[in-house]
Amino acid sequence: MKALPETTLLVWYCGRCRKSCKVQPPDPEQVACKCDSPVPGLRPTRVTVMHAPKQRPMHALSDEEARLRALARKGTRVRVTFEGEIADAWEWSNGISRGLDFVVTSPDGRRHTVNGKQPGLRIEAITDEESAP
Template identity: 55%
Template sequence: MIEPAESTYQVWYCKQCDQACKIHPPTVKPSCRCATPLPGLRPTTVTQMHTPQPKRLQALTDEEGRLRALARKGRRVRVTFEAEVAEAWISSSGSSGRRVQFIVTTPDGRRHVVDSGLPGLHIEAASDGEQE
């Protein structure tokens, strides 16, 4: 069951139009439109009840549930995909030395840059039955 929350405000009402001319804490704009409001001497304490709207539940597919379970900061995962090498070159930068970099194309036509110098990255050939 969702418990209703409450907010308490102090409201000064204008003597001319009977609208709120000052609210503390200032969470909403006062409704008084008088050029020179005449606030009362003492504020009125107003308590407003808020019933939070329940969050809509959304059914997850098995795959989405599995991925959400993996999506925790610090969790070690292995990401693999198969692609065809579109381009490859050797780059040399000062501190990291020489390394091979690839641009690969996945079966859906997207291109990705793969830097072989990344820690934990392992590139291997696809099995003989899958190569053209």
């Protein structure tokens, strides 16, 4: 197994308890301040965290988890899709504009309201060919 690289964090220390109260990139494990309203210092301190073997997560990241982590950055352009079944759909109009909204049931049975006017939205049929095993 490859060792995790060391990470450089930006740490803001709390003006009350002097402990770390804000970390960039966010990492709850590195936040020590328990103040109700922390007072972060104005300038962060650069801290390099070594990932010692015993601090390694219990399980190695799967390729899929690693892929998702790499995407988890503000500003990353992504396309979010999931498959589901149309449970309901309705047309609406309020005099100025009109649209078509959907309720989609995902495989876990949950219902998601989809605003048909959402910019960048694309809904397409899953063909029989695709759903064949």
